[in-house]
Amino acid sequence: MQIHRLAGWIPALLVLLFVYTGCSKLFDLDGWTHTLYNQPFPRSLAPFFAIALPCIELATAATLLADRTRLIGLYSALTLLTIFSLYIAAILLNVFRKVPCSCGGIFRHLTWGQHLWLNLALLILAATALRHHSTYPYAKV
Amino acid sequence: MRKFKFHLLLFALLGAGAAYTNKPDKPAPNKVTNKVTYHTYAFAFYNMNFTKIYYLMDLTEEGMVIGIDYDCQQPISVCTFIADITREHTDGTGNWFYVSDIPQSGINYGTFIDFDD
Numbered sequence: 001m002q003i004h005r006l007a008g009w010i011p012a013l014l015v016l017l018f019v020y021t022g023c024s025k026l027f028d029l030d031g032w033t034h035t036l037y038n039q040p041f042p043r044s045l046a047p048f049f050a051i052a053l054p055c056i057e058l059a060t061a062a063t064l065l066a067d068r069t070r071l072i073g074l075y076s077a078l079t080l081l082t083i084f085s086l087y088i089a090a091i092l093l094n095v096f097r098k099v100p101c102s103c104g105g106i107f108r109h110l111t112w113g114q115h116l117w118l119n120l121a122l123l124i125l126a127a128t129a130l131r132h133h134s135t136y137p138y139a140k141v
Numbered sequence: 142m143r144k145f146k147f148h149l150l151l152f153a154l155l156g157a158g159a160a161y162t163n164k165p166d167k168p169a170p171n172k173v174t175n176k177v178t179y180h181t182y183a184f185a186f187y188n189m190n191f192t193k194i195y196y197l198m199d200l201t202e203e204g205m206v207i208g209i210d211y212d213c214q215q216p217i218s219v220c221t222f223i224a225d226i227t228r229e230h231t232d233g234t235g236n237w238f239y240v241s242d243i244p245q246s247g248i249n250y251g252t253f254i255d256f257d258d
Contacts, residue, residue, distance in 0.1 A: 012152045019156030027164040061156070065149045 003018055011064045014077045017122065018064075022057035025050070027052045040096035056080065074130040078113035079125055085119040 025032040029050065030066065036046035060080060062071030091112050110118065 011146075012149055015149050016152045016156045017160075019153045020160045023157045023160030024163065027160055031165060061153055065146065065153065067146070 007129055010132075011074070012092055012099075013072060013124070014073075014126060014129070015061045015064050018057040018061035018080075022054040022061065025054035025057075029063065045136055071130075071133055074126060077128045078123070078130055081119055081123040082089035085116060088116045088119060092116060 019035040031049040033046060033056075036049050039046070056076075057080065060073055062068040065073075128139060
């Protein structure tokens with residue numbers, strides 16, 4: 001029962017994370033777009049990612065809210081966290097020619113190394129929630 | 142069986158509120174009054190320790206003095222940027238940053254990162 005309760009709170013944490021990161025980007029769209037211009041991918045993609053990424057994050061949070069769509073939300077959260085973690089790992093391994101500045105919000109105060117550890121912790125939590133949800137889809141929180 | 146968990150909605154509102162509270166302040170449009178505390182510049186990227194910002198433009202066009210305000214390595218377009226609070230640093234992008242976010246230390250010729258490696 002204790003595990004049910006703990007696993008039930010993970011979607012809440014993910015909702016908080018994705019709403020915060022999504023809204024942070026939209027509230028400072030200019031700064032966020034400039035951050036994307038400094039990332040190691042083609043400049044022409046930056047305006048698209050500037051809108052698409054926060055929308056995907058907010059959509060992920062929205063799907064986590066309802067019982068019917070929570071499984072989709074958990075898969076989406078897991079996918080996003082995996083992509084972000086791989087991207088940060090690639091930066092830390094000097095795969096790209098330059099080290100870009102980090103993203104906005106409170107996360108801009110983290111180094112890339114700290115960012116990776118945080119992402120990995122969230123990734124484990126998301127995987128735990130997904131596994132729990134698949135076993136007990138309507139467990140009470 | 143509940144279809145919708147309201148405590149999750151509460152967390153969503155908390156996230157939106159936190160994002161709004163943490164959003165960076167927009168500088169006042171009057172550049173003259175904010176000249177001392179703000180600069181505009183387009184930084185390119187940080188080094189691994191976040192102690193330097195590398196610049197991807199010709200800073201002399203902005204009236205900055207090589208060896209004093211900034212210094213470059215080959216290729217000449219990669220430069221370290223040193224903030225000078227007595228100057229207004231603009232590059233036309235309109236991107237404003239606090240002076241406290243800009244490295245204030247002197248130019249260190251020994252720790253350039255060679256991006257051509």
